[in-house]
Amino acid sequence: MDESERRAAKGRLRRGFLERRRNRGPEERSRAGSAVRDTLMDLSWLAMGGTVACYYSVGGEPDTRKLVTALWKRGTYVLLPVFLPGGDLDWAAFDGPDTLAPAGHGLLEPVGHRYGPEALARADAVVCPALAVDRRGTRLGRGAGCYDRALARKGPHTPAIALVHDEEFVESLPAEPHDRPVDAVVTPGGGLRVFGAGVWPVERT
Ligand SMILES: Nc1nc2c(c(=O)[nH]1)N(C=O)[C@@H](CNc1ccc(C(=O)N[C@@H](CCC(=O)O)C(=O)O)cc1)CN2
Ligand SMILES: Nc1ncnc2c1ncn2[C@@H]1O[C@H](COP(=O)(O)OP(=O)(O)OP(=O)(O)O)[C@@H](O)[C@H]1O
Numbered sequence: 435m436d437e438s439e440r441r442a443a444k445g446r447l448r449r450g451f452l453e454r455r456r457n458r459g460p461e462e463r464s465r466a467g468s469a470v471r472d473t474l475m476d477l478s479w480l481a482m483g484g485t486v487a488c489y490y491s492v493g494g495e496p497d498t499r500k501l502v503t504a505l506w507k508r509g510t511y512v513l514l515p516v517f518l519p520g521g522d523l524d525w526a527a528f529d530g531p532d533t534l535a536p537a538g539h540g541l542l543e544p545v546g547h548r549y550g551p552e553a554l555a556r557a558d559a560v561v562c563p564a565l566a567v568d569r570r571g572t573r574l575g576r577g578a579g580c581y582d583r584a585l586a587r588k589g590p591h592t593p594a595i596a597l598v599h600d601e602e603f604v605e606s607l608p609a610e611p612h613d614r615p616v617d618a619v620v621t622p623g624g625g626l627r628v629f630g631a632g633v634w635p636v637e638r639t
Contacts (some may be wrong), residue, residue, distance in 0.1 A: 435608065436579070437610070439555075440609075440610055440612070442584055443513045443608045444574060444577070444607075444610075445577070446528060447565075447566065447574060447607065447608075448565055448576065449466050449575065451565040451566050451602060452494070452565065453470070453573070453598070454494075455493060455494025455495070455565075455599075456493075456494060456496075456532070457527045458494045458599070459617070460569075462490075463494065463495075463624065464497055465499045466496040466497060466501045466599060466622040467491070467496060467497025467498065467499060467501065468500060468546075469622035469623070470472050470497075470498070470501060470620050470621075470622060471500040471504050471566055472513055472594070473620050473625045473626055474501055474561070474620060475501070475504050475505075475627070476509075479587040480518060480558075480559055480603075481494060481508070481560050482617070483510060483557075483558030484510065484511055484552065484557075484558060485510070485512075485513060485556055485557050485558050486510050486511070486512055486513070486542055486557060486558060486560075486561065487512075487513040487525065487554055487557040487559070487561065487562075487588075488502050488505065488512055488514060488528075488558045488561045488607060489514060489515055489544050489561065489562065489563050490500065490502060490514050490528075490534065490546040491563070492539065492541050492542075493540060494599065495563055495597070496597045496599060496622060498514060498597065501561070502514070502528055503531075504574050505606070506529070506530070509600070510603060511527060512527065512534075513525040513526065513528070513549070513553060513554075514528050514529040514532060514534075514541070514543065514544045515580070516537070516543050516544065516548055516572045517537065517538065517539070517541065517543070517580065521578045521579055521580055521583070522548070522552060522580065523554075523580050523581075523583070523584045524548045524550060524551055524552075524553075525545035525548065525549050525551070525553040525554060526543075526545070526546045526547060526548045526549065527544060527546050527547070529544075530546055530567055531544060531547075533545055533546055541590070542639070547609045549556065550555075551573050551584070551587060552587060553586075554584055554588050555587055555589055556589045557592055558592060559564045559592060559593050559594075559595065560584075560585065560592060560593070560594045560595070561595050561596075561597060562581050562584075562585070562594055562595070562596050562597075563575070563576075563597065564580070564581075564596040564597070564598050564602070564616070564619075565602065565617045566596070566598060566602040566603070566604055566607055567596045567598050567602065567603055567604070567607070567616060568603075568604050568605060568606050568607040569604075569629075570606075570609075570615065570629060571608045571615035571616045571618075571619070571629035571630065572606075572613060572615055573607075573613065573614070573616050573618065574594050574607050574613060580625075581614070582612050582613060582614045583616070585614035586614060587618075593601075593618060593624075594615075594616040594617050594618075595609040595615040595616060595617065595618045595619070595620060596618075596620075596622050597617050597619075597621075598619060598621055599621065599622065599624060600621045600623040602621075603619055603624065603627070615629070616629070617629060617630060
């Protein structure tokens with residue numbers, strides 16, 4: 435597959451995954467949110483992390499609101515993304531639901547001080563959105579390249595963990611050279627799966 439074919443294939447896959455997400459009702463998304471919260475809150479190395487970059491779910495994404503609240507209540511410093519016009523992500527702290535405000539694309543974003551795109555380097559773990567993830571950790575995003583850019587700024591031993599629905603963890607996805615793979619995936623039914631040779635202290639399950 436050449437470059438333009440890979441890009442076209444990614445576009446078709448994105449449309450398909452988004453279409454199927456539209457059919458997921460609030461109950462399923464909420465159940466998924468409880469499951470991913472329980473999986474991540476059980477990880478002792480994540481509990482030790484002082485700062486976790488997360489995201490505040492929108493549309494058919496597995497719900498992350500319970501996870502964000504649970505981390506925050508435990509005393510973890512939770513960073514959430516602010517979508518910048520150029521496609522970069524800025525980062526600001528979650529400090530309770532009152533500290534979020536509606537932004538573009540149906541998103542709720544933090545209103546507090548913005549630390550700049552480089553703040554991701556200070557995160558001990560990065561929980562990121564994806565439309566799909568494959569068995570090598572290739573991540574399919576929404577196509578703006580935000581998380582490819584953001585993940586390039588994290589520390590080399592900081593795990594990136596994508597959250598997807600069970601059917602979105604697939605055998606294989608097309609990858610381009612700029613794509614940043616994730617180190618693990620969490621699905622509601624399958625829990626945590628870790629990829630690669632374990633460059634970071636994560637229990638394999
Ligand atoms: N929850 C969340 N926050 C995120 C991202 C994400 O994927 N999910 N992003 C990742 O890069 C950045 C924002 N990028 C986004 C780009 C497009 C849409 C979007 O298409 N929204 C739909 C409504 C939601 C849906 O149905 O999926 C819309 O505008 O119609 C959302 C976020 C930063 N914050
Ligand atoms: N590190 C980077 N710096 C600048 N541009 C980048 C970088 N990574 C990716 N891009 C650009 O972003 C565009 C979209 O990339 P891609 O299709 O891989 O998005 P994605 O990973 O699916 O989405 P996202 O990262 O927003 O979730 C590409 O055209 C690419 O050129």
